[in-house]
Amino acid sequence: MRLPSGIHFDPDVASGCYLLDGPLSGEQRAYIPTSGTGVHTSYAVLTPWPGKQAKHRILYLSGVTTWATQGAAEFVIHPDRLTDLQQRLAQDPADGPKGTKSLFFQVLLCVEGKNNQVRSAHYLTHRYLPAPVPPQL
Numbered sequence: 001m002r003l004p005s006g007i008h009f010d011p012d013v014a015s016g017c018y019l020l021d022g023p024l025s026g027e028q029r030a031y032i033p034t035s036g037t038g039v040h041t042s043y044a045v046l047t048p049w050p051g052k053q054a055k056h057r058i059l060y061l062s063g064v065t066t067w068a069t070q071g072a073a074e075f076v077i078h079p080d081r082l083t084d085l086q087q088r089l090a091q092d093p094a095d096g097p098k099g100t101k102s103l104f105f106q107v108l109l110c111v112e113g114k115n116n117q118v119r120s121a122h123y124l125t126h127r128y129l130p131a132p133v134p135p136q137l
Contacts, residue, residue: 006127007045007106016064018043024097025127033064042107044072071111071121099128
């Protein structure tokens with residue numbers, strides 16, 4: 001089953017990037033990693049998707065680089081970051097520019113690293129995903 005996505009990984013741009021469907025004001029279409037003097041910026045996405053059983057979900061973490069994926073994992077276990085994310089989601093209208101609210105969504109994170117080690121991960125934006133229709137048996 002192919003699951004919906006509003007933030008897509010594109011391996012063909014540079015060494016990989018994330019693309020937003022319908023970027024909103026202040027957002028970019030493409031989030032491409034950059035390298036600085038020792039400090040690198042990359043991106044990661046966290047996505048709660050439906051599980052095979054009712055009321056179960058799968059949390060899928062992905063990043064352009066391994067350390068960006070690690071940054072997403074660190075983000076989801078940090079209570080203050082999750083509180084901030086929950087407040088952002090709670091403020092959204094039921095049917096707004098980021099989609100119709102649902103239990104399924106994607107969060108784009110900016111992850112900074114040095115020497116392949118995560119220095120920080122912070123929220124950039126999110127998109128709601130439609131709840132999938134269960135297959136007919």
